[in-house]
Amino acid sequence: MPRVLIVEDHPRMAQAVAAALQAQGMACDTVATLGHAAVFLETARYDVLILDRGLPDGDGLSLLAQLRALRQSIPCMILTARDALGDRVSGLETGADDYLAKPFEMAEMVARVKALMRRNQPWLPDESSFADLKVSAQASTLFVGAASITLSPSELQIILTLMRHEGKVVRRAALESAAWGAFSEITPKALDVAIHRLRGKLGVLQSGVSIINTKGVGYALAVLPNT
Structure with a gap:
């Protein structure tokens, strides 16, 4: 079963994203801070990371930068209200695989997560x-x-x-x-x-x-x- 880590500090948004993915047969964990996300990433294997930027303990891009510096290639989708061109560019340059601005349609979000899984499946160690x-x-x-x-x-x-x-x-x-x-x-x-x-x-x-x-x-x- 594919596993997704959702890092989102708004409970209703986190629950809605998790529900949409769970309906497609994915297992989801949700956390609200970068600190908790780091712990979860150390203790479990995830197929996709969904990451907000404006979190209580910092910008989600700081966690992504750390993961990429450690050569961890988990597919990452940024979900954020920061939709300016500069924000999208900085997210992708930091190592995000996709960038979806809020508000968004759940069907599109699910389709993009599935695409990330398909795209990255060949290099995932079996x-x-x-x-x-x-x-x-x-x-x-x-x-x-x-x-x-x-x-x-x-x-x-x-x-x-x-x-x-x-x-x-x-x-x-x-x-x-x-x-x-x-x-x-x-x-x-x-x-x-x-x-x-x-x-x-x-x-x-x-x-x-x-x-x-x-x-x-x-x-x-x-x-x-x-x-």
Whole structure:
């Protein structure tokens, strides 16, 4: 399922954009500040970033500039009331892939987001790996050698997030956000149940990797001794 991060400080606008994209089968997280956006981008993988400019803690272009300096090529659409030619030029030169001025039609916004996803799909990495594990995001499949097993959407996002942190502990909140979205209503044990299922699948595949728990903090991948 495609995932979109919406950085917009007007709640009604954020909710309307999210609803329009969710109706097209996309998962959306919404945040109102640059600080929160940076945290979400560190803990989850997004297919598109929708970014307002006039935010409580600064201009959205400052976040985009940081992402591009780090060579992060997530497709970015600027949604803003700043529609002067100079504003549009500065947004595109900073690294935005599209620039849509408010007010706008939701149908056009959705079409542009879909176009960004299609345009950038070829370079999005499909496979991730850690030790003897390999994951195909497109196929939602976990591999150990020639053996494979299918992952649920939440399991896929959890294992990909753990892989990206390369053995470092990932906090529970970050894993829950990656698997179900920041504002999803899930039970306190949902993450533990998903981790239990993933451990079972690692066992079926006879992987040399385990998922370890740091009590009260989160989870990490670890290579088992003598493997």
